Amino acid sequence: MRVIVLGAGxxxxxxxxxxxxxADIVVVDLDASALAVAEDELDVMTLQGNATHRAVxxxxxxxxxxxxxxxxxxxxxxxxxxxxxxxxxxxQVVARVDDPGFYATGHGLERDIAGIDASVCASRLIxxxxxxxxxxxxxxxxxxxxxxxxxxxxxxxxxxxPVLLRPAHHPxxxxxxxxxxxxxxxxxxxxxxxxxxxVLLVGPPERVASEARTISPHQRSRxxxxxxxxxxxxxxRSLEGVASDLRxxxxxxxxxEELAPKLPGCTVLHGDGTNLPFLREERIGLSxxxxxxxxxxxxxxxxxxxxxxLGAKHTFSLVHRPGYAPVxxxxxxxxxxxxxxxxxxxxxxxxxxxxIVAHAVLPGxxxxxxxxxxxxxxxxxxxxxxxxxxxxxxxVAVADPYxxxxxxxxSPLRGGEHLLIATPCGGRRALERGLDRMxxxxx
Amino acid sequence: xxxxxVARFSGFLVAIVATLMLAPAVLALFDRDGRALVAYxxxxxxxxxxxxLLRRIGRDATEEIHRKDAFGVVALTWLAVGLLGGxxxxxxxxxxxxxxxxxxxxxxxxxxxxxxxxxxxxxSRATNLWRCLMHWVGGMGIVVLFVAVFPQLGxxxxxxxxxxxxxxxxxxxxxxxRQTATALWWIYGGLxxxxxxxxxxxxxxxxxxxxxxxxxxxxxxxSTRTASIGAYDSMLIEGIVIVFMLLGGLNFGLFYDLLRGxxxxxxxxxxxxxxxxxxxxxxxxxxxxxxxxxxxxxxxLRHAAFQTVAVTSTTGFMTEDYDTxxxxxxxxxxxxxxxxxxxxxxxxxLKASRVYILIKTVVMELGALVRPKxxxxxxxxxxxxxxxxxRSILTFFAAYMLLxxxxxxxxxxxxxxxxxxxxxxxxCLSSVGPGLEQVGPxxxxxxxxxxxxxxxxxxxxxxxLEIFALFAVLSPECWRR
Numbered sequence: 021m022r023v024i025v026l027g028a029g030x031x032x033x034x035x036x037x038x039x040x041x042x043a044d045i046v047v048v049d050l051d052a053s054a055l056a057v058a059e060d061e062l063d064v065m066t067l068q069g070n071a072t073h074r075a076v077x078x079x080x081x082x083x084x085x086x087x088x089x090x091x092x093x094x095x096x097x098x099x100x101x102x103x104x105x106x107x108x109x110x111x112q113v114v115a116r117v118d119d120p121g122f123y124a125t126g127h128g129l130e131r132d133i134a135g136i137d138a139s140v141c142a143s144r145l146i147x148x149x150x151x152x153x154x155x156x157x158x159x160x161x162x163x164x165x166x167x168x169x170x171x172x173x174x175x176x177x178x179x180x181x182p183v184l185l186r187p188a189h190h191p192x193x194x195x196x197x198x199x200x201x202x203x204x205x206x207x208x209x210x211x212x213x214x215x216x217x218x219v220l221l222v223g224p225p226e227r228v229a230s231e232a233r234t235i236s237p238h239q240r241s242r243x244x245x246x247x248x249x250x251x252x253x254x255x256x257r258s259l260e261g262v263a264s265d266l267r268x269x270x271x272x273x274x275x276x277e278e279l280a281p282k283l284p285g286c287t288v289l290h291g292d293g294t295n296l297p298f299l300r301e302e303r304i305g306l307s308x309x310x311x312x313x314x315x316x317x318x319x320x321x322x323x324x325x326x327x328x329x330l331g332a333k334h335t336f337s338l339v340h341r342p343g344y345a346p347v348x349x350x351x352x353x354x355x356x357x358x359x360x361x362x363x364x365x366x367x368x369x370x371x372x373x374x375x376i377v378a379h380a381v382l383p384g385x386x387x388x389x390x391x392x393x394x395x396x397x398x399x400x401x402x403x404x405x406x407x408x409x410x411x412x413x414x415x416v417a418v419a420d421p422y423x424x425x426x427x428x429x430x431s432p433l434r435g436g437e438h439l440l441i442a443t444p445c446g447g448r449r450a451l452e453r454g455l456d457r458m459x460x461x462x463x
Numbered sequence: 464x465x466x467x468x469v470a471r472f473s474g475f476l477v478a479i480v481a482t483l484m485l486a487p488a489v490l491a492l493f494d495r496d497g498r499a500l501v502a503y504x505x506x507x508x509x510x511x512x513x514x515x516l517l518r519r520i521g522r523d524a525t526e527e528i529h530r531k532d533a534f535g536v537v538a539l540t541w542l543a544v545g546l547l548g549g550x551x552x553x554x555x556x557x558x559x560x561x562x563x564x565x566x567x568x569x570x571x572x573x574x575x576x577x578x579x580x581x582x583x584x585x586x587s588r589a590t591n592l593w594r595c596l597m598h599w600v601g602g603m604g605i606v607v608l609f610v611a612v613f614p615q616l617g618x619x620x621x622x623x624x625x626x627x628x629x630x631x632x633x634x635x636x637x638x639x640x641r642q643t644a645t646a647l648w649w650i651y652g653g654l655x656x657x658x659x660x661x662x663x664x665x666x667x668x669x670x671x672x673x674x675x676x677x678x679x680x681x682x683x684x685x686s687t688r689t690a691s692i693g694a695y696d697s698m699l700i701e702g703i704v705i706v707f708m709l710l711g712g713l714n715f716g717l718f719y720d721l722l723r724g725x726x727x728x729x730x731x732x733x734x735x736x737x738x739x740x741x742x743x744x745x746x747x748x749x750x751x752x753x754x755x756x757x758x759x760x761x762x763x764l765r766h767a768a769f770q771t772v773a774v775t776s777t778t779g780f781m782t783e784d785y786d787t788x789x790x791x792x793x794x795x796x797x798x799x800x801x802x803x804x805x806x807x808x809x810x811x812x813l814k815a816s817r818v819y820i821l822i823k824t825v826v827m828e829l830g831a832l833v834r835p836k837x838x839x840x841x842x843x844x845x846x847x848x849x850x851x852x853x854r855s856i857l858t859f860f861a862a863y864m865l866l867x868x869x870x871x872x873x874x875x876x877x878x879x880x881x882x883x884x885x886x887x888x889x890x891c892l893s894s895v896g897p898g899l900e901q902v903g904p905x906x907x908x909x910x911x912x913x914x915x916x917x918x919x920x921x922x923x924x925x926x927x928l929e930i931f932a933l934f935a936v937l938s939p940e941c942w943r944r
Binding site for chain 1 (some may be wrong): 617618620621637638639640641642
């Protein structure tokens with residue numbers, strides 16, 4: 021596979037590294053010193069030039085490329101380069117566009133805008149990923165599927181849980197399965213939840229996070245977001261339904277005034293997240309979560325360490341430089357996420373490949389969650405039960421792969437849709453063979 | 464430098480050389496040549512033992528190769544193969560003195576083609592095959608072969624590749640360095656096969672054709688005959704050899720472009736133009752000064768062209784003793800020894816592009832002296848040369864001249880005459896082979912004392928690795944943990 025990565029910055033290099041084993045990669049950048057770093061670190065070819073110039077793209081042979089990734093630090097440049105690459109014959113183009121205003125939906129990945137096959141929004145994807153980390157504090161398992169549009173989480177039902185003895189099935193609930201004993205049961209099969217059951221939640225990140233809170237409630241639920249940039253705003257928006265006391269901190273008064281009307285359910289604080297008296301005054305130490313998401317690694321690290329010192333229960337931080345994450349964890353920060361990691365994961369998910377696009381083993385049980393796509397050419401919509409799922413498997417989600425829009429699992433499937441199933445481990449090969457046969461049969 | 468890593472990868476490279484040594488052993492078996500068979504079998508066994516030993520030393524090493532390690536691997540391998548390659552000569556008895564055997568082997572692998580053997584016709588067929596095989600493998604590079612055949616080494620392969628294939632141009636032909644190495648070997652193998660087939664058609668015996676094809680494409684210069692290509696006295700054979708020596712002296716990236724249908728790059732390439740123009744001018748100059756020695760213009764041009772291309776491509780074949788030429792022609796050829804072939808070729812020397820940029824730099828600097836306010840950039844072909852590249856070329860040139868000077872001093876101190884000492888140093892550093900006077904094309908390096916041979920062997924390796932890879936290993940910085 022031939023891949024052209026436009027931009028040799030942290031993100032471009034990280035994405036190139038993530039793909040370099042399976043793909044032949046050409047990295048294009050205007051900056052010779054950034055390219056020199058890429059040359060030194062990666063087994064790729066480099067080309068110096070402006071990615072929005074046709075001559076440069078032609079020299080990089082975009083016409084023969086299977087995938088062009090525009091990963092430069094400017095939205096407009098990425099869009100221009102991606103549109104140009106597509107018009108020059110690239111098979112698939114992906115552009116990083118960080119301005120949330122560019123998108124119609126809220127989940128950070130959209131298809132076919134201005135001829136660009138996929139546009140990815142780092143701040144939205146980071147927001148979703150941090151939310152997953154927050155959920156993972158209560159859960160024994162969390163994983164993202166459908167390119168980050170849906171999250172899955174497994175939680176224990178405790179003695180004092182408010183959902184105890186309630187029926188598992190509810191149309192608007194994200195509760196899709198119950199792990200009882202050595203198997204996973206569909207929600208409709210369980211009449212009442214018992215203590216010791218583990219529940220499998222699958223749904224949009226915010227819904228899963230808020231439902232996780234109701235299943236295992238906590239005494240205090242103060243959440244503080246430090247940094248009111250794009251990521252901070254996304255985080256605060258998605259946490260509004262999750263936290264009972266949500267605060268956002270930004271050092272710029274003007275930015276705070278912009279944020280206040282956008283976040284009615286949130287306390288907007290004008291202050292410096294690394295200023296100890298300020299943090300003390302606002303009793304940051306009583307928070308359950310502190311999320312440091314400013315644009316500076318130093319500020320994020322300091323804010324996390326100080327909040328932890330003051331008594332905050334869990335701290336999460338956004339990391340900009342690849343390689344810093346292990347150091348953060350060593351210093352006692354609960355979790356990190358970064359634009360380069362999240363974009364690399366999303367792009368891997370976008371790659372045309374075999375049927376199965378993602379899978380994860382469930383904890384403490386010999387079952388796994390498998391996301392796969394349905395053959396694109398179906399003669400007519402089919403019932404999920406007609407798929408070669410293997411015995412015992414249950415369908416937990418059906419969604420359009422790019423909008424992330426979920427549909428009822430019992431409704432007929434259309435070609436190209438993605439399915440998430442829970443199945444006993446070891447059935448993946450059989451599933452792939454079955455799907456191969458289905459495609460072989462043709463429309 | 465991590466010695467375990469260096470040992471581990473050198474072990475692989477020594478194993479490649481050991482495998483190649485099986486070819487002369489098989490030929491000796493076929494020829495029922497007992498002495499040669501024993502010599503090559505024992506050498507192969509010893510080489511494999513060394514490879515296994517090195518692998519044992521490096522058994523705990525990581526798969527990751529850093530730049531320092533890459534320098535170490537390349538330098539150690541080139542030193543090791545020099546010793547191993549000379550072993551069968553001693554065991555067979557064709558060369559008795561160990562220093563001479565090392566010189567011959569290093570001369571082989573570095574594609575220098577300087578020999579210590581007076582009576583080449585008297586060598587066994589196995590030994591002559593081995594001499595030419597060393598040229599062929601050394602020409603494209605042992606490490607390049609390793610990178611081509613060894614699965615995923617990632618970015619470490621790139622460090623290895625660049626330590627062996629240094630040079631002003633370092634961009635790959637393909638996105639992955641392994642693909643680049645493979646493409647280069649396919650082109651190289653294809654050209655060698657074509658040369659061998661054409662030589663057979665031109666009337667050369669099959670065995671001679673294979674040996675000379677390998678020697679010509681590697682731009683080495685070892686021949687199976689004492690009188691080199693002159694022994695065949697055939698204009699057709701000389702023509703074919705001239706073409707393939709020239710091809711060996713060109714940038715292999717251009718052949719790749721040509722195969723991909725980018726013939727325009729070939730025409731536009733400033734280095735190619737400069738190299739061909741230099742060849743033409745020197746050929747005409749040599750022809751003009753030697754017109755009275757031959758019958759007619761055609762014969763004069765035939766010999767002038769052969770000697771010129773043999774020197775510019777740093778092959779060192781011959782059809783005539785150019786040491787007997789008039790001084791003007793000799794001097795022109797000595798300057799060609801300095802220059803050598805194109806970057807990215809199997810030839811040695813300073814490389815045509817470096818010489819071209821050096822000349823342009825001098826012109827530009829002179830202009831700047833007169834009009835210091837003019838801001839200019841150095842244009843070559845369709846691009847500009849950034850100051851960092853100019854600086855590295857100047858450094859390379861200075862290091863090169865320094866090595867010629869030091870080596871000449873040592874040889875003169877060993878009682879060689881001035882012309883022989885300077886030309887021998889130059890011929891070894893540029894991997895041409897024959898020099899002038901006592902080490903001229905009709906003579907050989909046997910009279911150089913053993914210490915001088917060892918020093919010249921180091922010069923040859925330094926020239927082949929473009930100086931810095933070898934000397935990087937000698938710097939304490941490389942050994943610091």
